[in-house]
Amino acid sequence: MEQLKNKILAEGKVLSDTVLKVDSFLNHQIDPELMQEIGKEFAKRFEDAGITKILSIESSGIAPATMAGLYLGVPVIFARKRKSLTLTDDLYSANVYSFTKKETNEISVSKDFLKKDDVVFVIDDFLANGQAVHGLVDIIRQAEATLSGVGIVIEKGFQAGGAEIREQGIRVESLAIVDSLENGEVRFRDEEAGK
């Protein structure tokens, strides 16, 4: 998605060979018009997939997921993160390890909102090691719902998550795939160049 890539080039901060900071439009400050275009793009790519629900995760997944939900005409659930493990019968839960924060969070979704007949589209802001997506997919399996695919705003193509998830036969659509941050420079994957 050209508009997104231009925004990353203009405002993204390369902090190291593995860290890209996009706090000015996605992770702390949000650009609502860009989120709208991202939502439209996700909706276009999954318009024929029979989606009934979008599943995302707090906090940075919420804005792009809400916009995609608007254009697909479906509700959006955001999984909650909690540090303490509280056992409750009415929640689907999964553990998600954060390599950045070096801690495990429990994520959970109310059983009220995810049902067996749901066709679910997972949306998140970043895909790196894939831990959050694995947790969300786990929750969809617990609900016995159908996973339609995964939509990612920015994928770090040089980390293992994307390849691992695609190897499971899951459709992953990333609007920008960053293949390298070496020498302080953002290099996008070629196959995405025309999109």
Next chain:
Amino acid sequence: MEQLKNKILAEGKVLSDTVLKVDSFLNHQIDPELMQEIGKEFAKRFEDAGITKILSIESSGIAPATMAGLYLGVPVIFARKRKSLTLTDDLYSANVYSFTKKETNEISVSKDFLKKDDVVFVIDDFLANGQAVHGLVDIIRQAEATLSGVGIVIEKGFQAGGAEIREQGIRVESLAIVDSLENGEVRFRDEEAGK
């Protein structure tokens, strides 16, 4: 806002005389079309206020704030919540006590995104005791920016926050004011009935 009140009446769960649960469209599952209408309504009420930034707080403030940002044509910042106090020079921070969780969280905003010449519109999902709004207003004061007003999706009119903030001369626009949850019934404030 009639559409919002009807949604509260249809889907809100009164758990006690003080607790209203709206997990099906605002706090866990999100209704994107309702969020769009909420965004338009906030934009309409503040269209002549010269707003340059919206300030909200993770997580449930993000969806309505992003939609308001879209229709006002301004960026949205969401304050981050953290349990541990990490001193950093590049953040504005404030403490917010949660009566529900009985804990104090530090909320913070990067100094990069809030400037002296900003005219700021604070948006949050709920207003009860007003702790979150007080923290956000504190951060705006630290940045020496101008506070234009506060937009709330659901105000609990029977708790002190709204009155206290209005007494400071701050404009507060709540799209639905709940004056009582007694006997398991949601009663809205009369003055809002026609909106």
